[in-house]
Amino acid sequence: MNVDKQTYKKYVASRAPASPLVKDMFLAFVTGGAICAFAEGLYNFYLFIKIEEETVRTLVPVTIVFLASLSTGLGVFDSLAKFAGAGTLVPITGFSNAVISPALDDKSEGLVMGVGAKMFTISGPVIVYGVISSVIYGVIYWLMGVLL
Amino acid sequence: MSVIRLENAPSIIGYAAVVGRRESEGPLSDDFDMHDSKEKFGMDTWEKAESEMQRVALNLALAKAKLTGKELGAIFAGDLMNQCIGSSYAAECSHRPFFGLYGACSTFAEGSVLGSLLVERGVFAKCAVLASSHFCTAERQFRYPLEYGGQRTPTSQRTATAAGAFILSAEGEGPYVREVLPGTIVDMGITDINNMGAAMAPAAYDTLTKYFEETGKKPEDFDLIVTGDLGKEGHGIICDFMKNAGYDMSRVYNDCGLMLYSTQTQDMHAGGSGCGCSAAVMAGHIMKRFEKGSLRDMLYIATGALMSPASLQQGRSIPGIAHLVRISAERSGE
Numbered sequence: 132m133n134v135d136k137q138t139y140k141k142y143v144a145s146r147a148p149a150s151p152l153v154k155d156m157f158l159a160f161v162t163g164g165a166i167c168a169f170a171e172g173l174y175n176f177y178l179f180i181k182i183e184e185e186t187v188r189t190l191v192p193v194t195i196v197f198l199a200s201l202s203t204g205l206g207v208f209d210s211l212a213k214f215a216g217a218g219t220l221v222p223i224t225g226f227s228n229a230v231i232s233p234a235l236d237d238k239s240e241g242l243v244m245g246v247g248a249k250m251f252t253i254s255g256p257v258i259v260y261g262v263i264s265s266v267i268y269g270v271i272y273w274l275m276g277v278l279l
Numbered sequence: 280m281s282v283i284r285l286e287n288a289p290s291i292i293g294y295a296a297v298v299g300r301r302e303s304e305g306p307l308s309d310d311f312d313m314h315d316s317k318e319k320f321g322m323d324t325w326e327k328a329e330s331e332m333q334r335v336a337l338n339l340a341l342a343k344a345k346l347t348g349k350e351l352g353a354i355f356a357g358d359l360m361n362q363c364i365g366s367s368y369a370a371e372c373s374h375r376p377f378f379g380l381y382g383a384c385s386t387f388a389e390g391s392v393l394g395s396l397l398v399e400r401g402v403f404a405k406c407a408v409l410a411s412s413h414f415c416t417a418e419r420q421f422r423y424p425l426e427y428g429g430q431r432t433p434t435s436q437r438t439a440t441a442a443g444a445f446i447l448s449a450e451g452e453g454p455y456v457r458e459v460l461p462g463t464i465v466d467m468g469i470t471d472i473n474n475m476g477a478a479m480a481p482a483a484y485d486t487l488t489k490y491f492e493e494t495g496k497k498p499e500d501f502d503l504i505v506t507g508d509l510g511k512e513g514h515g516i517i518c519d520f521m522k523n524a525g526y527d528m529s530r531v532y533n534d535c536g537l538m539l540y541s542t543q544t545q546d547m548h549a550g551g552s553g554c555g556c557s558a559a560v561m562a563g564h565i566m567k568r569f570e571k572g573s574l575r576d577m578l579y580i581a582t583g584a585l586m587s588p589a590s591l592q593q594g595r596s597i598p599g600i601a602h603l604v605r606i607s608a609e610r611s612g613e
Contacts, residue, residue: 139467143477147512204426206426208428209429213428233427
């Protein structure tokens with residue numbers, strides 16, 4: 132090809148169709164909002180059936196994680212996520228799906244090296260850097276308490 | 280490398296294509312020999328399913344050629360899985376000399392080039408060429424888990440669940456493999472796995488222009504020029520660049536990745552990909568057209584994106600390759 136790599140890259144980028152951002156953002160807003168509204172409903176429901184508020188705060192995410200895992204196992208989560216995009220990825224549903232989907236796939240390699248080892252291939256980095264950043268914030272918080 | 284003319288052109292005496300559900304729902308549905316809607320082919324893992332699909336394709340092709348596996352001089356086979364296990368397990372019970380190939384989506388043409396050369400030079404009287412890919416094995420290896428909820432970009436291609444087989448023979452009534460042009464690796468710096476068409480198109484351009492320059496032929500001398508899964512993006516790119524080089528391919532050109540699925544109704548983004556995509560289109564649809572006589576002379580250029588998950592994670596660009604095979608209903612002549 133008588134073009135250099137940079138020109139070719141620019142040409143490729145210019146002709147590639149872009150993702151439909153407005154539609155994607157709208158669907159993410161609606162579905163993500165719906166999931167959060169549902170969780171809020173659950174919160175009120177648990178309070179209504181006289182569960183203690185502190186327990187409810189744990190019970191709501193546990194329920195949402197369970198429902199996302201179940202729908203992943205039933206094979207519906209990915210079809211929903213195809214339309215919802217960030218709407219299902221950003222809430223805790225996305226994290227649940229990221230743990231369960233490799234676990235389902237890799238069960239063919241056994242419970243130890245398959246499910247056990249590969250379950251965290253997607254969510255692993257989130258956990259590692261989540262923990263590291265919480266430590267850093269903790270140190271900053273402590274320093275502020277000491278200095279101010 | 281220059282165009283190799285096969286004077287005693289080997290004949291394709293048997294062919295078969297086996298596919299999965301979405302492929303069997305596509306526009307070429309009637310041209311495939313078999314499909315499994317569950318895509319597991321009676322197996323308990325996806326990897327075993329792919330091998331089984333390839334094994335079935337080989338047996339169907341052998342049956343059509345009225346041969347038994349024992350009569351094969353060798354098997355040339357490849358797939359996308361690590362260490363080429365799809366092919367080695369498929370060929371395990373045939374007890375024939377086996378060559379495992381890796382050329383990504385170009386594997387079927389790579390095997391056809393090697394197989395037809397060795398048959399023409401008299402090394403083997405008959406040999407089999409096989410290639411397969413399975414959406415579920417490829418997705419696990421190159422992208423995300425199957426049930427992972429993510430979105431794909433419009434330029435991404437779907438790995439086809441498909442297998443194709445050719446039986447090549449020194450004797451036969453055609454169609455014949457008349458010329459081959461092994462490709463060289465071309466890397467234009469594309470790093471996006473979701474735009475493999477753009478990574479492979481320069482290799483296809485390289486091989487095609489070499490072929491036309493050397494033989495003095497033009498695109499319109501052929502009934503059909505088909506690339507092996509450049510998809511929508513690659514298709515557009517190659518048309519642009521060939522036009523600039525003075526070759527108008529618009530009337531005779533198509534791409535296996537665009538033929539396998541309906542891009543309007545099947546939500547396949549930029550089309551199909553994977554070793555099995557062009558293998559099944561060639562060994563299914565194209566061979567049926569030769570059978571009916573609606574195709575007399577064609578060029579098959581299968582393109583491969585030769586990256587690995589590690590090379591992608593290291594940020595390296597995707598090397599492309601394209602092998603050319605000319606298939607014709609006549610054994611000799613221009």
